[in-house]
Amino acid sequence: MSGARKLLIFGGLALAAFGMLYGLHYALLVEHQTLDRMGGSLATAFVDAAERNMPAAQLAIDEYTDTKYNYVRQVDAHSHWIGLAMVMIILGVVLERMAFTERTRFLIALTLALGSFSFPAAVILQTFTHGSPVSSALAITGSTLVIAAMVAAAAGFARQPIHAMER
Amino acid sequence: MASPAAFASSRATFAPMSARRVLIFGGIALIAGGMLFGDIFAVFVLHQNGGRTGEALLAATRAVTARDSAVVRQDFAKMGDLLEDHGTKLDAHAHMIAAGYLALLLALLQPYVALSFRSRKILAQVFVAGGLLLPLGIFLIHYVGLAYSPFSMIGWASVLADSAGALLIAALVAEAWGLWRYSRGLRADVAEPALPLENSWESRTLLTSGTLLILLGFLYGAWYAGFDLYEHEAREKSIFSAMLNASTGSGGDAMQFVGAYGQLQAEKAVDLAAHSHVIEFGLLAILLSFIQPFVFLDSRWKRLWVKLLLAGSIILPAFVLLEMHLGLIAGGIADIGGLIVLTALLGMLAGILRYTGALDAQEENAR
Numbered sequence: 001m002s003g004a005r006k007l008l009i010f011g012g013l014a015l016a017a018f019g020m021l022y023g024l025h026y027a028l029l030v031e032h033q034t035l036d037r038m039g040g041s042l043a044t045a046f047v048d049a050a051e052r053n054m055p056a057a058q059l060a061i062d063e064y065t066d067t068k069y070n071y072v073r074q075v076d077a078h079s080h081w082i083g084l085a086m087v088m089i090i091l092g093v094v095l096e097r098m099a100f101t102e103r104t105r106f107l108i109a110l111t112l113a114l115g116s117f118s119f120p121a122a123v124i125l126q127t128f129t130h131g132s133p134v135s136s137a138l139a140i141t142g143s144t145l146v147i148a149a150m151v152a153a154a155a156g157f158a159r160q161p162i163h164a165m166e167r
Numbered sequence: 168m169a170s171p172a173a174f175a176s177s178r179a180t181f182a183p184m185s186a187r188r189v190l191i192f193g194g195i196a197l198i199a200g201g202m203l204f205g206d207i208f209a210v211f212v213l214h215q216n217g218g219r220t221g222e223a224l225l226a227a228t229r230a231v232t233a234r235d236s237a238v239v240r241q242d243f244a245k246m247g248d249l250l251e252d253h254g255t256k257l258d259a260h261a262h263m264i265a266a267g268y269l270a271l272l273l274a275l276l277q278p279y280v281a282l283s284f285r286s287r288k289i290l291a292q293v294f295v296a297g298g299l300l301l302p303l304g305i306f307l308i309h310y311v312g313l314a315y316s317p318f319s320m321i322g323w324a325s326v327l328a329d330s331a332g333a334l335l336i337a338a339l340v341a342e343a344w345g346l347w348r349y350s351r352g353l354r355a356d357v358a359e360p361a362l363p364l365e366n367s368w369e370s371r372t373l374l375t376s377g378t379l380l381i382l383l384g385f386l387y388g389a390w391y392a393g394f395d396l397y398e399h400e401a402r403e404k405s406i407f408s409a410m411l412n413a414s415t416g417s418g419g420d421a422m423q424f425v426g427a428y429g430q431l432q433a434e435k436a437v438d439l440a441a442h443s444h445v446i447e448f449g450l451l452a453i454l455l456s457f458i459q460p461f462v463f464l465d466s467r468w469k470r471l472w473v474k475l476l477l478a479g480s481i482i483l484p485a486f487v488l489l490e491m492h493l494g495l496i497a498g499g500i501a502d503i504g505g506l507i508v509l510t511a512l513l514g515m516l517a518g519i520l521r522y523t524g525a526l527d528a529q530e531e532n533a534r
Contacts (some may be wrong), residue, residue: 010347010350016339017339017343032320032325037245039247043239043240045407046230046231046243047239049415050236054417057411065404077333082265083446087381093275142394146385150378163204
């Protein structure tokens with residue numbers, strides 16, 4: 001097994017297991033409470049409005065928005081970690097069809113592995129640093145790495161002459 | 168149809184009741200089941216559920232106008248119930264398909280898993296069972312609720328889903344252990360040979376198109392995150408503020424803001440559905456490119472299923488996006504796109520069934 005293939009397959013499996021563990025932990029310990037808080041704060045906003053306490057209603061809407069901001073990103077991180085892990089494993093299996101040198105393949109694998117871990121991690125970081133440009137920049141960098149690796153992989157597949165696959 | 172040489176070479180890679188066979192059949196069955204469930208959900212639940220949620224929200228705004236906080240609470244309880252119904256069905260659909268993809272991936276990795284034949288088979292069965300029980304548990308969450316549960320927040324259906332998730336993780340960790348052993352130079356007692364590297368039109372088309380579909384999905388996701396996500400979040404907050412102001416008589420029509428909220432939810436849903444489906448179909452196309460040697464059909468039929476799969480993979484996300492402009496007609500065409508993908512998948516599954524039948528009959532005759 002080449003270094004690039006090891007990185008993609010082991011990295012992908014580790015990332016998939018990590019994404020699942022995160023999902024399991026989230027489902028067991030966080031999700032129900034988050035959904036309750038989200039629904040509860042929106043209901044509170046309407047109840048406060050019914051009682052004509054508009055400042056309290058606005059505060060409850062703010063709380064709802066904050067909770068939903070976190071919820072969306074936590075769920076996104078879980079699904080993106082597992083989805084990107086599957087892309088890593090698939091590319092690991094079809095690596096020999098990429099018409100590049102082993103060094104270039106390793107570079108593509110490394111780029112994809114870094115992007116696949118850091119992009120969802122940066123999305124999670126956004127829940128701790130609402131509106132911070134650092135976490136957004138990290139997320140953009142991570143996703144750019146993933147896209148760049150996929151463009152390179154597609155180019156590698158396109159360069160592969162048909163007769164080479166027959167060998 | 169597969170040539171006799173190809174048939175013979177791929178025969179060893181698909182031994183009866185091997186881990187690979189369990190994972191390929193289990194994986195395709197999970198994907199097909201998840202897609203069928205998704206289509207049923209889209210046609211019979213999605214829009215109706217959205218309509219009822221809108222009605223409940225409108226009723227809540229009227230209760231705010233009437234200063235009736237008890238009715239507001241009732242309306243929100245109803246909305247919570249509807250959202251849970253929607254969310255659990257969506258999650259069951261997504262998790263069943265994702266488990267199917269992982270099963271197909273594990274089938275590809277079997278030659279590199281240095282564990283005994285029996286252990287690999289048990290792991291495959293555990294994985295497929297987990298992939299079935301996880302979405303089943305998620306689906307039941309809405310119906311079982313907290314009945315007879317000793318926990319304050321988690322019901323028995325959640326326990327089932329979480330346990331199935333743990334099964335999947337355990338199987339995945341054990342497969343990784345087998346791969347680790349392989350990389351250390353250890354080999355399985357009865358190893359599964361690597362899949363035959365097929366250079367057919369079907370395999371090449373699926374591999375290339377799959378990669379392009381994934382790339383397209385990534386680019387669309389990046390565009391969505393950059394230009395739509397934050398705007399949607401800000402708009403939701405301002406809609407709720409305006410809705411409450413209107414309900415308390417401070418200006419505007421609450422019904423108009425309920426409509427705006429529904430429109431926003433639809434925009435978000437189509438953006439996310441287009442992004443996730445185009446990537447999922449890309450993954451599916453690449454995975455299916457590997458199992459083409461096992462599709463025991465005339466090449467005209469094999470090509471037809473490939474073309475249909477790719478056509479459906481474009482039609483569904485494209486028309487999901489067009490739903491915002493063309494309404495339910497586009498939604499209907501998107502559902503047909505999903506059915507086309509499902510039909511192509513079942514067509515390929517039929518080819519694999521023919522293949523295994525022929526393989527097993529040969530072995531039976533040889534004995």
